[in-house]
Amino acid sequence: MKSPITSLRLRRAARTLFGWKTLRPGQLDAMRAILRGHDVLAVMPTGAGKSALYQVPATQLAGPTVVISPLLALQQDQIGGLERRGSANLKAVRISSAETPKQQQAALAALRDGHAEFLFITPEQLADPDRLAEVKKLKPSLVAVDEAHCISAWGHDFRPDYLALGHVVRALGRPPVVALTATASPPVRDDIVARLGLERPKVMVTGLDRPNxxxxxxxxxxxxxxxxxxxxxxxxxxxxxxxxxxxxxxxxxxxxxxxxxxxxxxxxxxxxxxxxxxxxxxxxxxxxxxxxxxxxxxxxxxxxxxxxxxxxxxxxxxxxxxxxxxxxxxxxxxxxxxxxxxxxxxxxxxxxxTGAAPGSDELRDLAAVLRADGPLTKAALRDRTGLGARKLGQLVALLEQVGGAVTRSGGKVASPRYAPQPAEVAALAVAEAERQQSLQRSRTDMMRGYAEARGCRGQALLAYFGEKMNHVCGHCDNCVAGRGTPDNGAVGPFPVHTTVRHAEWGPGMVMGYEDDRMTVLFDEVGYKTLSVPVVSEQGLLVAEPR
Structure with missing residues (x-):
């Protein structure tokens, strides 16, 4: 049941502190969920008010809000926006490599004393156990992860500290989490939920089409x-x-x-x-x-x-x-x-x-070190294995996904009590890496499909993200040339978003149709484009029971 008192508080805060006379569709529902202690994943286009989802509830919560953001320029822009509101309730501070130690301690003091509401910080800062302990002492009431798609897009590549954010959230006492991004397809959304350890989050995907x-x-x-x-x-x-x-x-x-x-x-x-x-x-x-x-x-x-x-x-x-x-x-x-x-x-x-899958020997040796000598800090692991920080972060993340490693208090990595033997866990990790690469290759295939699209590009792009457009977009080259054709959901053997199963590829979801082709997102192998006549004639897919 929706609480009118909660809604009134949120609307009043939005109006008096931020000058927003109305809240956009979906914003109020997400804010209410946050105040009730629920996690939220919001996929909203640029300019749709993603930051408001955490900024307004933050003013109604007892402790400070930690905003984890990837770039200093992005942090500074958001801090400036809060400062321009001119309210003492919206004071924001930052702890980063751009601040001196004295400035960092002053920021922590302002948060402890209640003189600041928002702490902007990067994942790399929170990877330092001492820094994480300082932030934990602040007893944050909310964690906002901005540009959350970076957990998927960057985590496997050159920002391995994104992969540890789930551990960071737990170390902070597991306050509610709001993850924000302007773009996240279903696999990326699943990655965000898994990486951050979101618990039955309220997922909002709104209006990704940009008609201008x-x-x-x-x-x-x-x-x-x-x-x-x-x-x-x-x-x-x-x-x-x-x-x-x-x-x-x-x-x-x-x-x-x-x-x-x-x-x-x-x-x-x-x-x-x-x-x-x-x-x-x-x-x-x-x-x-x-x-x-x-x-x-x-x-x-x-x-x-x-x-x-x-x-x-x-x-x-x-x-x-x-x-x-x-x-x-x-x-x-x-x-x-x-x-x-x-x-x-x-x-x-x-x-x-996309590169090659990591070597099983490296994974086996890392698992063996953890089994024999763990728990170890990342620095100690680098010394023992000779692996660089980026490579080590990737391998530890893979081992964690298959039960071969766990990050404990203080950021130390250990082998779980009932972890498989090093050779077995290495084989499992290689298989998981290959699955991730298969998914990434399928995403590249989908990009090629968009480039080659003969019909409405707006429909093709939104179908990839799980959004259905029942009309042609009218703002692409194909629509202007008269090649865009409406997708009314009636084409093909299954409605869009039906869960189906393939004998070899397993379960998947119908994402969209174009002409006589259909796109299905399979859990294990990623996106596949199939011929609708072949699917119908040969019964390649069957609908899964709800």
Whole structure:
């Protein structure tokens, strides 16, 4: 039963502290769930008020709110937004590598004394057992994980501390958790829930369609054709814009080529010095860089309303990444363009990035060290095994998933009491890694499917995320050309979102239809595109009982 008193408190706080006269659909339900002590996973488009989901309830809770956020620029933007409200109840502090030890202690004191409500912090800070203990003493009443898709998109790659956030939440006393992201497909949502240890969370997926974004994709038979199509976009003269490329070298080379062609362009990637990256962020925000050529490292934390276009000159690794990156365009609600210039060769590059499964020998040896000498800190494990921090984080996470490792108090890693033998647990971990890679390859396949879509692109993109659009989007190249056809849910042997089973691939869910093809998301092997006539004639799928 919904409490009118709780709703009234939330609406009053939203109005008096933030100046919001009304709350958007879904916001109030999520806020009520948080005040009742429930976990929340919110997938909402940029500009839809995700931050409000934790900011308003935080003012009604007794202890401080810990906001775990991946980038300092993103944290600073959110802190600035709270400060501009001008209320003492919305005081926010940050603990990061940018603050001196004295400033960090002052921030902790402000939280202890009740003079600050929000603590912004990165996963890397919380990986330090001493820092985690300091934050635990604050007795936080709520944990907000911003850009929560990074748990899946980055955790397996270069931000292993994201994988430990579930342990962090438990170490903080298991307050309610609200996980926020602008893009998360069903597998990523499942990953977020599992990684954070969310308990029967309220899941909100709302309005991922952005009608002001024009969706366009062109197959480029040659690199010269791709260059000419990009030149045609730039000739229209609208700026600022972002060009996404897959590699650091590609960012540098394309920016140089654009400058040689008379365009004001800069490049950005994760291999640059932190100071240089921060300077480029600031210059782009100040409209001093009309064209930014960048890898996927650029954009998070860029709350810039007037980006007029986003172009990709290679196939992204997944629709998850693509929706996140094109979502940076047109935040002011005005028309903006998204242009995907792809070649078949791009898919091979993404498969290269996926890499190979970790070696069973490394996993076996790590499991053996934990069994013989654990619990050990990550630093001690690095010394014993010779593994780097990134690789160690990946392997420990895999072992945890198959019952071969557990993170205990103080961040020490141990072998569980009833863990399988090292050789057995290594084989299980390799199988899990291969399953994850199969899923990632299927996501790349879905990105290729979007690029090749002959019908409405809006429908194709939203179907991947489990959202159904019963009408053509009207804002893509195929719709404008008259190729978009409505999907009324009547095509195909099963309604969208039906749970089905395949004899070889196991259980899955019907995600959508296009022409005579259907997309099914299988739990074990990821996304598969099947022929509807073949499925119907051969009975390849059967509906699972509810």
């Amino acid at each position: 974004l024009f969706l366009e994709a062109n197959n480029c038979p040659t690199e010269d054709y791709r260059w000419r199509r990009l030149q045609a976009l730039l000739a229209e003269g609208e700026t600022p814009g972002i060009v996404y490329v897959p590699t650091r070298r590609g960012a540098e080379e394309l920016a140089g080529r654009l400058r040689a062609a008379g365009h004001e362009a800069a490049h950005y990637h994760g291999g640059m010095a932190a100071g240089a990256r921060e300077k480029l962020h600031e210059e782009f925000l100040a409209d001093k860089v009309p064209i930014m050529v960048a890898t996927s490292a650029f954009g998070m934390g860029i709350d810039k309303p007037n980006i007029r276009w986003v172009a990709h000159v290679a196939l992204p690794d997944s629709p998850d990444s693509y929706l996140q990156e094109i979502g940076r365009a047109g935040r002011d609600g005005l028309p903006a363009r998204t242009l995907l210039l792809w070649r078949a060769e791009d898919e091979g590059l993404q498969r290269f990035f």
